Amino acid sequence: MSFNIQKIRSDFPILSRRVNGYPLVYLDNAATSQKPQQVIDCIVDYYSNYNANIHRGVHTLSQEATDAYESARQKIQKHFNAKEPYEILFTPGTTHGINLVAQVFSTVLKKGDEIIVSAMEHHSNIVPWQMLCERTGAILKVIPMSEEGVLIFSEYEKLLSEKTKMVFVNHVSNALGTINPIAKIIDHAHKVGAAVLVDGAQSCSHIKPDLQELDVDFYVTSAHKMCGPTGIGILYMKEEWGNKLPPYQGGGDMIDQVTFEKTTYAGLPFKFEAGTPNISGGIAFGAAIDYLNEIGFEAIKEYEDNLLDYATQELLKIEGLKIYGTGPDKTSVVSFNIEGIHPYDIGSIVDKLGIAVRTGHHCTQPIMDFYNIPGTVRASFAFYNTMEEVDSLVSAVKKAKMMLS
Incomplete structure (x- = not known):
């Protein structure tokens, strides 16, 4: 299979649904992935x-x-x-x-x-x-x-x-x-x-x-x-x-x-x-x-790395946003906070815009204690996500920041 993102997305029925009136943007893949029709x-x-x-x-x-x-x-x-x-x-x-x-x-x-x-x-x-x-x-x-x-x-x-x-x-x-x-x-x-x-x-x-x-x-x-x-x-x-x-x-x-x-x-x-x-x-x-x-793990890695790089670059343009986990070798996960705003509040607002992210300590309380934070907003990407969905996330986080600041 060549890496055809639209063909891949068509294999996942849930990606066509709407949440709160918006197209679903599912960015909680580290919690569980969506299932293709074949499965x-x-x-x-x-x-x-x-x-x-x-x-x-x-x-x-x-x-x-x-x-x-x-x-x-x-x-x-x-x-x-x-x-x-x-x-x-x-x-x-x-x-x-x-x-x-x-x-x-x-x-x-x-x-x-x-x-x-x-x-x-x-x-x-x-x-x-x-x-x-x-x-x-x-x-x-x-x-x-x-x-x-x-x-x-x-x-x-x-x-x-x-x-x-x-x-x-x-x-x-x-x-x-x-x-x-x-x-x-x-x-x-x-x-x-x-x-x-x-x-x-x-x-x-x-x-x-x-x-x-x-x-x-x-x-x-x-x-x-x-x-x-x-x-x-x-x-x-x-x-x-x-x-x-x-x-x-x-x-x-x-x-x-x-x-x-x-x-x-x-x-x-x-x-x-x-x-x-x-x-x-x-x-x-x-x-x-x-x-x-059939898709191929090399193709998956290359595509997800591009999503990670783009999401990291665009999110860091938001003033006051800090990413946790900045090592050189990563999978497609971005954990972040905005100074002065609780991660749960950000997650709640972006959900209203149809975007699913995870907030909290992610069952890793020792990590949160190490950083002295209550939790993070975590956006985790899969091979069926798109650059346009990254843009939707960034726009929603900016809106959340404006509403909560």
């Missing part, structure tokens, strides 16, 4: 034509559903370049995948062990590890960041030691757009024998990570930020960890043999996939992967 049709097709439970039935519908679900797993494996399909575990989303690892790692950590997170994590990549420390007596340490919203790598190196057992870092900051140097972070962690989990929720709509090249131990992401449905995501778990760690939940599909005396467990991926999964979601995730790859 919507995939979900409708499943429930209309072959809805059945998987891995259990010998009848035709069950076999068709199983084949489609496992085919989606293989698509996702190839997209992320995992070594084996069974290293891709379906989950309800990024948060669930992180919590799964935090739960099973209770068997690995002991009192006095150390784990490391970064200062720019989403709450979902902070709170589970705090809970893990409470259960095990492990110690949580934090990689600091600079005023530009970039991790201070030299400080990270100082935190690493033989006591470090795990490192947790997001690939991209949801609040700032910063792309973290995860390859270097992983390499340095492995040198001291620590495992690494990367939160890819914000990266995978912009970047196509190569999990084997990164040599990461765990990688989590959600479909709904990649043009797929909500309620489905993946946890990549390197095979050696999958064999070593205990199951997270008990139930159907994760067993080998069950007796009242003893139960033995299935191998990967089923060992960590108890119960009936989100079957339509998994299949539709595969359809979303197909859609994004």
Whole structure:
């Protein structure tokens, strides 16, 4: 597919609607992306034509559903370049995948062990590890960041030691757009024998990570930020960890043999996939992967980088406007405030003009505390947004400023 913005926009039914009498300008893609008709049709097709439970039935519908679900797993494996399909575990989303690892790692950590997170994590990549420390007596340490919203790598190196057992870092900051140097972070962690989990929720709509090249131990992401449905995501778990760690939940599909005396467990991926999964979601995730790859991630990145550059340039022309997250390596996110005006008030006014942005702390209160602010206005762009929509945003922010000053 050549990058035809009008053709791409025509694939997304919601982009044709109006909000408060204005054409919708959807700039909250870091929260969730919109869905192309191809993904919507995939979900409708499943429930209309072959809805059945998987891995259990010998009848035709069950076999068709199983084949489609496992085919989606293989698509996702190839997209992320995992070594084996069974290293891709379906989950309800990024948060669930992180919590799964935090739960099973209770068997690995002991009192006095150390784990490391970064200062720019989403709450979902902070709170589970705090809970893990409470259960095990492990110690949580934090990689600091600079005023530009970039991790201070030299400080990270100082935190690493033989006591470090795990490192947790997001690939991209949801609040700032910063792309973290995860390859270097992983390499340095492995040198001291620590495992690494990367939160890819914000990266995978912009970047196509190569999990084997990164040599990461765990990688989590959600479909709904990649043009797929909500309620489905993946946890990549390197095979050696999958064999070593205990199951997270008990139930159907994760067993080998069950007796009242003893139960033995299935191998990967089923060992960590108890119960009936989100079957339509998994299949539709595969359809979303197909859609994004048809456009091409290089084309997506180039287009979104242009949107980011233009939005940054035009917003900075507004007197009193400050952007948070000014590092050299970013995805298409602009987080900003206007001096003397609460971000919620700006967001409310631009919404009246049909423009959807996110306001608040974005589930990153430590970042907001670092900057001593209550939150920001966040405009996050996708490949289906346009330069004209950037102009609409800038015009709306100017109007909000005039009304609120």
